[in-house]
Amino acid sequence: MMRIILLSEKPEDRAFFEPVARLANLPFVNAGTAESLCASLLQDPEALLVVDVSTEQIYKKFETVVAEKVGLYSDTVNVNRMFFVAGEDLQTLNYVAESDLFGHLIMRPGSREVSAAPDQRTIAEDQARTSRLFSVAASDRGFGVERYFGPNVKIQEIMVTKASQKKTIVESLKMKLLEVGFHSRAATSIATAADEIIMNAIFDAPTDDTGRVMYAQTARSTEMELSERARVSFKIMFDGTVLGLSVLDQYGSLDKKKLLGHLAKSYQNDQFKVKASVAGAGLGIANVFNTCGGMVFCCEMGVKTEVMLFYRKAKSYKEFKDQFRFLSTFMYL
Amino acid sequence: MIQVHKEVKGDILAIKIVGSIEENVDFAGIIGNITVPNVYVYLKEVPRMNSVGVKSWVKYFQSIAAKGVNLKFLECSTAIVEQINLISNFTCGAKIESIYVPFCCTSCGTELLGLFKSDDIKKINLAIPDLKCSKCGGKATFDDIPEEYFGFLMR
The missing domain is CATH 3.30.565.10 (Histidine kinase-like ATPase, C-terminal domain)
Structure with missing residues (x-):
């Protein structure tokens, strides 16, 4: 069954992605642990995975569990459906740029200290945009x-x-x-x-x-x-x-x-x-x-x-x- | 196509560049031989640069700097300031004498530019004062992130 599985301890990620799943008409699951995410993935290889990779330590732990439980290069892992989430840009996340699991990187809205925190309307627009991206990722091809x-x-x-x-x-x-x-x-x-x-x-x-x-x-x-x-x-x-x-x-x-x-x-x-x-x-x-x-x-x-x-x-x-x-x-x- | 206006005053060659810097630019061809020890480049009217233009720029000004010419960039447009900040070797050793600083009116949204000397911006610790909007008289505030727009001053 097509669904969104989140792996993040950050409440703001759940607050952002749960409505995104609703907009994309996809069930939402919070995995809790990398082991649980892998177990879900093995049952449901079509799932879209959303994973917090804020630090190298968090990422490496996730990668190790995927390697052990599923296999980094297994057909079960479809990186076109793997979404990393972080507050930093790719230039400070070299471990993400070098990852064999990289499919997408979503920079956490409001994480850049430019102005005031984003307002509700802006967040809703960002969620709508993300839901379309997820819908495309859930389809056969990303073109168009x-x-x-x-x-x-x-x-x-x-x-x-x-x-x-x-x-x-x-x-x-x-x-x-x-x-x-x-x-x-x-x-x-x-x-x-x-x-x-x-x-x-x-x-x-x-x-x-x-x-x-x-x-x-x-x-x-x-x-x-x-x-x-x-x-x-x-x-x-x-x-x-x-x-x-x-x-x-x-x-x-x-x-x-x-x-x-x-x-x-x-x-x-x-x-x-x-x-x-x-x-x-x-x-x-x-x-x-x-x-x-x-x-x-x-x-x-x-x-x-x-x-x-x-x-x-x-x-x-x-x-x-x-x-x-x-x-x-x-x-x- | 860019235009270059040149004027020699004593031992200074003043060059004013007008237009977008792209793949068609040939700095060596349009500026020619440098025979004076000081070159001042005025960049107020450079609205845009692409990556090929950046490479031509670096190639040309590196060759000038290698000859021991004293280079200064003046009245740098926002497009030039962005490149200075993005690319560590963009200045080719030139002193950034002055830059245009962007403002946006908080009342009517009008965009304004103010010319500041780099040394003066350092003296005020990047705390750029607000301007009075020339269109509505409202408050125009600095329209960028100080640590990013003035990043080159902190290197």
């Missing part, structure tokens, strides 16, 4: 950015057929966001994020039969007509509160380990300096992750990858930075 929204969302799709089209799309998007009332710095951040994910889809996604990235050494300023397969679908979606962007390529070449490694890097740290000589080294996607609300990577290997970004409209940039954050990966062989 429109599935992360309610019914009243406006959608625009643009087919990118040449590399130079990106600039026009990015500038038009920024203007459109300003028109609908996004803060100018937020509009700039979102436009830059669109720039990065479109550029990645054009230059980093295409691989040849041996898996080699075809344009790894190609200057990103190169004017290229895109072949039928190399064309990129770009979607913009807005429901009046949340904006969604989606980029879909037809290669399915995403390397999840590499991706998580990029997202966990902090270029503020001297350990990771920007190397001018290396193209496509993950700087762009790391910056997108730092500024967005939700980020979803959905990849069917060798077929397609969809990258989705979500941003909540806010009255100020400070509030924009404080939005609900999650990182999701759906990988299909």
Whole structure:
């Protein structure tokens, strides 16, 4: 039976996820212990697991029990249905980024000391967003950015057929966001994020039969007509509160380990300096992750990858930075 | 496409960069040879930068700094300040002379910018004073997180 099983001693997690389960029309169970969660999982491999990983000690204990009771690489463990919860960002949770069990990370709402605690309306919106994410995770595939929204969302799709089209799309998007009332710095951040994910889809996604990235050494300023397969679908979606962007390529070449490694890097740290000589080294996607609300990577290997970004409209940039954050990966062989 | 305005005054080359810094930028081509010991770069009108632009920036300004040129960045836009904070080697050794600080009116939501010298922000311990909104006269408060926006001053 499809259900949500929570493993967290934090009352705020139960308070947040129990209503999420109701919204997603899924039964909710509080596991209490990792052993109990594993026992439930063995009976019900379809369950969505929500696990507190606030500290490395908590995570390691969970991982050890899963390894003993179920097996880390067992078919019973479907990481596309594994949700970690923490109050920190991925850059301070290296053990999470390196985990073989990683599927999703939900950053605990209100954990960032930016402004006042989130109000009830904001929490309800975050819960609704999470319930849609859970509903998608409970389904067969995670593709389709429109599935992360309610019914009243406006959608625009643009087919990118040449590399130079990106600039026009990015500038038009920024203007459109300003028109609908996004803060100018937020509009700039979102436009830059669109720039990065479109550029990645054009230059980093295409691989040849041996898996080699075809344009790894190609200057990103190169004017290229895109072949039928190399064309990129770009979607913009807005429901009046949340904006969604989606980029879909037809290669399915995403390397999840590499991706998580990029997202966990902090270029503020001297350990990771920007190397001018290396193209496509993950700087762009790391910056997108730092500024967005939700980020979803959905990849069917060798077929397609969809990258989705979500941003909540806010009255100020400070509030924009404080939005609900999650990182999701759906990988299909 | 970005534009670069250059002016030499004595031993100082003042460069003003206007436009988004992206994959098409060729700093070496548009700025040319540096023949003076001091380069001051004015960045008020750089609204946006992507990752390829960042790499071109680091490559160019690292090469300038390696020649012993004294680099200063002035009137840094919010987009530039974000990069300074996000990337440890973005400044390439330059002194950050002044930056634009973002404000948002608590009454009408108007966005404002104030120009501050980095040294002055340090002196007031990042406690940026409120401004009077130029549109409604209301109170405009600093619109970011001090520890993040001024993070580079605490390194």
